[in-house]
Amino acid sequence: MKRSILFLLAFCLTSLTALELFSQDLPISRQANLVERVSSAEVMVEATGIYISSETRSRRIDRDLSDNGVPRATDDAKKAAIWFLLYGSTDPMLNNQQAQNNFRPHESYFFDLNNINQWITWEQSGLQNRSRTSDGNGIQITKRFRINTDMIRSDLERFGIISSRVELSDAIGRPFIMVLPQAPTGQNPVDLLRNETQIRHAASVVESFLTARRYDVVVPEQVTQIDDMIAALNLVEGQEDDYAFRIAQQIGSDIYITFSSTVEDAGYGTQRVAMQVRAYETTTGRLLGTETGYSQGRRGEVSVSIEESMNEAIDNVLNRVNNYWIEDRERGVQYKVVLNIPSSFDRDEVEDIQFAFMDAMEQITQMARENVSTSQTLDYLVWVNPDEHRNSRNFYRELSRAYTENGGIGRLRSVTINRKLLLLEVDHD
Amino acid sequence: MRKHITLVLLIAIFLPSLAWAQQEGQFIRKSVTSVESVWMKPGSQRGIELNFPFFERMVDTYIEMARFDYNELPESLLREFRDRANAKTHIDENVIARLLEETVGAEMLNILNDPELMEARGLALRDESAWQTFAATKARSIGLTVEELEILMNSSYLYLPFITRIELTDRQPAGRAILAEFMPAADSDDIYVYIDGGIVWFSVNVSPDGGVSISELQSISASAYGSQRKGRTATFQFGNDTWRLNDSQYALYDATQAWVRNLGVATQEISDFQLRATIRETLPRRHYSLDIGRREGVYVDDIFELFEVRLDEVGNESLHSVGHARIVKVGDNREESFQFSTARQLMGRQQGVGIVAKEYPRVGYDFRLKFGRTTGMDIKPAPGFMQWLSGEINESFDVHLIYSYNLARITGRSQRFLDLDLRIGFPIFDPDPEFSNTNINPILGSAYLGYTRKMWFTGRQNLGISIGGGTDMFTYKVESLFFDESLTLFALGLKGNVDYEILITPALSFNVGAGYRVSTEPFWAEYKFEGFGLNIEGSLPANADIDMGGVYVTAGINYSLRQLRFNLFGFLDGFREY
Known part of the structure; x- marks a missing residue:
């Protein structure tokens, strides 16, 4: 019993300490706004930082704020700027729940001032604003920073928090x-x-x-x-x-x-x-x-x-x-496939062509969605496995083969083929 | 989504306040244009007219400060304005504003749109973050943005001095009349010129579509007087310039300078024109760097009040005074904007970076009123001389009136003063019992010119060391049943004293001090004795033994003046450099 209580106490203490350490990484302030995108790699952010004195006596608070207020609030403003880019802007870097979940274990890295200082390419030497807050116990400052978002993104990719662009491109x-x-x-x-x-x-x-x-x-x-x-x-x-x-x-x-x-x-x-x-x-x-x-x-x-x-x-x-x-x-690689059926086919033949074409589509694509279906036109949006069909020409060849295998009348001929569009027609043999 | 809404709300609350705070801690240069006229109110001129060229010279010195950019209006427009103003039967500030709008409004817009002026003012307006934007970096554009233009277009002002009284008279001002009561020597046959008046400041507002409107910003007023001995022709000096003037013109120049100087201080007090800065660095021993300097016309010993922006629980911002600081070194930021000025905190707790500093304008004179006691004097009666005195006069109660001119603007060194020390002493004596019912009022007086250096050893305390030289005076008049006796004598004197001073407010301090005065043998005396069959009139009796020197202690107050109604050491203002 005694050991259990001791264990429980130790657990609580550890949890509280961990929580304290955890919370120290995050900024107190969450106020920031995007001033400007300076270039494709850099943004200028105006962020507010807060420092609350832990002193209790008025004179000591004043002294503490005078000595530590602005530097510590500036640190908080830097963190707030990063927080804003990660979570807060219209299109944050961590733009889905998965990325946010991935991020949590690495929070301390991203809110470590040594790292943040590497991402900040310029820091305003003065202040935009400084005010006393929290009933006089705290200080709030506002500063502008130029931040290299590419470097942050690169670190996010390095930790696997968001998908790497290079890997994505390769894949x-x-x-x-x-x-x-x-x-x-x-x-x-x-x-x-x-x-x-x-x-x-x-x-x-x-x-x-x-x-x-x-x-x-x-x-x-x-x-x-x-x-x-x-x-x-x-x-x-x-x-x-x-x-x-x-x-x-x-x-x-x-x-x-x-x-x-x-x-x-x-x-x-x-x-x-x-x-x-x-x-x-x-x-x-x-x-x-x-x-x-x-x-x-x-x-x-x-x-x-x-x-x-x-x-x-x-x-x-x-x-x-x-x-x-x-x-x-x-979902795969997307193609638009338009099949033109000449009017020389009679109604029965048209129906056979349509069925064969639909079967061929279902056979070789991961997903197919029919947009338009008339007696002369079939318009499909399809997603195919890029490993099986590396390009549109390859996909066309497979489609053509599958059409024939499914008893399609005549032959499929390509009118236009490019990366996204296959414009086809059925030709009499 | 909720986070985003919160953020948007925070930004919405925060942005206007940011603009407000930025404005508080940043001085935006103002464009100022003179109408080059003086509005004489009906019945204002009594016996003398304003000397316009000298008035203009004083305006150049005291009103057209370094913090402003100046523009000139074409003479034809000024003439049109004057003609139309003179044609009006009724004229007031609103009428003038309308006339200005109609006559010089369009030209004001041309001035404001002058590319060179615009670029110079616009670039001065930019903070460092403006140089980090895409436009300034990649695009290398220094063109002004609409926000900057809006500030520039609405920071332009016109001014028109006015006079409600300019009078030549022989009526003494109240203060001088009181002094003459105690010190007959101070009474003289002077003439005086009094000037009452001020300046109406108008703000020029340009709307986004280019419409110009002119409205009254503020009317400031001040008074002053000048004097000269009747019939005397004297040289009036201002810096290196001199004018040989008759009595009335001298008094006019004297009054004009004092009046315009007071108006200069009143101009500095207008909120739109008040210099503002921000603490950029904290330095050891309660010193701070302020981002303001020579470009804005800051001088050594200028005082700034420190303000802290406070946020209440609902996010409202307000300014709270947290102390005062005095400039001890002026940064030359005319070429390099990062050359900051250094200020030393006088009052309040130590502050940090980002605190807002606002100008606390003073005229540059201190007035000290001190009460004290001198001991060690030796004024002895002798046979047939000062028979009304029993024993000796060794002590006196003193009242010191000291005007101190701050030399910092001339020397560039902080807390050096040129003093004019006037003392009235009331000797402590025992009258001879035979004269117990006789009215005897011996008076001691001094007029010293001195130099004081104040050394500040904590924020609000200083030790002042003064030396000086001048004349001491002793006078009495006895009218008894037996005889009438009077004496007035002057002696040269030297003094040295040390004062401890503690600030009560940034402008007011309490001081205590002690000093020693050495007085020579009288160099001039007038003695009269009538009685006992004698009628003596001449110099000091040979057996007289008078030494007015001694040790003195004082306690009093020192007040840094906002205005000074007369022109003391005014010629020195022409040497202002730092």
């Missing part, structure tokens, strides 16, 4: 992203890209972000023969007037990003750029993420404002693209 490939300006209805975005300097500048900023994060990216300035494909792609419903969607499908990008900017009067003769960035899934045109970035209002210097606003917007959109890519790739 499931990198998303192939196309970037185009949002064009008014009927206007070709490629023409805009070719002719408008500011639009080209905005595209180059996105390109810079994407390449810095190791995405495969294309800005289709030199894409030709777009028009040749338009008629064929008109088979796809829902996006008839969207040039970007068609171009993305033709190029075969996994994702396409469009952007549009508006320049508004911000007062005192200044203009502010509002940049809207949208990311879509190419196969379906599904919106994956949208964000608007705003520049400071300034006189002239439109290129600076464009890049500034794009910096604000693109980072969050790319985070969402990345999340989508990881989730989607767990």
Whole structure:
């Protein structure tokens, strides 16, 4: 009995100590906000730090706060800044429960000031604000920091808290992203890209972000023969007037990003750029993420404002693209498959073709979703195992073989094949 | 989701307060434009007119401080403003504001939009984090943002001095009349010029769409007087400049300088113009680095009040005074903004980085009122001389009036003062019993010029060592049944004293001290005796034995003045350098 009580006491004591140590790692303050994304690797964060004196007498509290207040509150502000990036921002680094669970055992590393100081590339020497708080027992300061988020991300990946981009790329490939300006209805975005300097500048900023994060990216300035494909792609419903969607499908990008900017009067003769960035899934045109970035209002210097606003917007959109890519790739590689059945087949033959095609799909894909089914068209979204079908050509060959094996009439012929789209038709033997 | 909402709420609460706090601890340079006119209120001129060129010179010295950027308006617009103002039958601050809006408003906008001025002011406005943004780093842009422009466009001011009384008279000011009661020598045949008036400050507000509005910010006022002996032509000096002036003009210059100097201090007290800084470093022995310096016109011995921002339980912020500090070294931040000034804490508990410091303007003069007692004097009666005295005069009760001019702005060294020490002593004596019913009021007086150095050994305590030289005076008049006797004599004197001083408030301190005064033989005397068949009128009797020196102890107060109504040591202001 005595031993049990002693054991219990020891357990409680250890737990409390552990809890105390654990809580010391975390910041007291959780106040921070993103001032600016300075570059693809760095952000400027304004964070508040708090220090509460453990002294009880007024004079000693004053002395303690005078000696230790600002340095200790600054340490807390640094931790609060990191906490904000990990948990608090609109698109935090630990953006799902799994990552947060993975993070917990490594909390002490990430809130260790020695490590934090390595991630901070600049610290404001002064203060934004300093105030006495907690009935005069504490001090609260606000400071700005420039933090290298790439270094934090790299450490998160090193500990296996979030998926490593390199490993992810090796495992499931990198998303192939196309970037185009949002064009008014009927206007070709490629023409805009070719002719408008500011639009080209905005595209180059996105390109810079994407390449810095190791995405495969294309800005289709030199894409030709777009028009040749338009008629064929008109088979796809829902996006008839969207040039970007068609171009993305033709190029075969996994994702396409469009952007549009508006320049508004911000007062005192200044203009502010509002940049809207949208990311879509190419196969379906599904919106994956949208964000608007705003520049400071300034006189002239439109290129600076464009890049500034794009910096604000693109980072969050790319985070969402990345999340989508990881989730989607767990289901396999996605393809859009459109089968065109010529009108020369009679109704019975059409039905046989459809059944054989459906069976073939089910046979060789991990998941298939039928979008459109008419007497002339079958439109599918499918996910295939990348280990079995390393590319679209290979997938087409397997599909063709499976179609024949399932008693399909005629032969499957490819009209267009790219990374994401298989445009097929049934040919008479 | 809940976390995000909490965070958004916190940021929403926090951001406005941040802007507020930033403003508290940061001085934003102001753009100031003069209307180059003086508004003379009806009936204000009595016997003399303001000398505008000298007034302008004083304005340049005391009003147009280093903390402001100055702009000039075209003469044609100024003339239009004056003409339209003169044409008005009724004029007040609101009417002037409207007239300014109509006449110089558009030009003010042009001035504010001047690219060079804008860049200079805008860059001075930026804190270090602004140089770490994308625009400043990668884009290498130094263009101003809309937030910066908004501050610049709304930190512009116009000012118009006004006068409610400028009067030439021979009426003495109250203080001088009282002094003359005790010291007949202080009574003189002077003329005086009195000036009452002030400055109306207008703020120029530019809306985002470019609309200019001008409204009254604050009206400040001050009074002063100047004097000169009637009929005397004298040289008025200011720095290295001199003017040969007749009596009334001398008095006018004297009054003008004192008046404008007082207005300068009143201008510094306007909240918008008050210098503000933040403690950037804590140094040993309660010294701090403040991020302010010569660029803003900070001088050695300027006092700053320290404030702490406090948050209550609902997040409201308020400023609480936590002490005062005196500048002991001015940082030259004109080229390098990281050259901070050093301040030493005078009062309050030791503070840390981030504490807000606000200017506590003083005119640069201390006034000391001390009461004391001198012992060791030796004023003896002699046969036929001072027969009303039984024994000797060895002691006196003294009242010292000391005006101290702080030399720090001239020498750059802290806590050095030029003193004018006026003493009135009331001898302690026993009258001869025969004269017990006779009214006898012997008076001792001194006028010394001295130098004091105060050495601060803790935050609020100092030891002041003074030396000085001047004249001592002894005077009495006896009208008895037997004879009438009067004496006035002057002797040269030297003194040295040590004072211990402790601050009660940053401007007021209590002091006790002791010193020794050495007095020479009288160098001038006027003696009259009438009685017993004698009628003597001449110098000091040969058998007189008078030594006015001795040991003295004092206790009193020292007050750092906000304003001084007369011009004492004013010529030294022209030598201000540090």
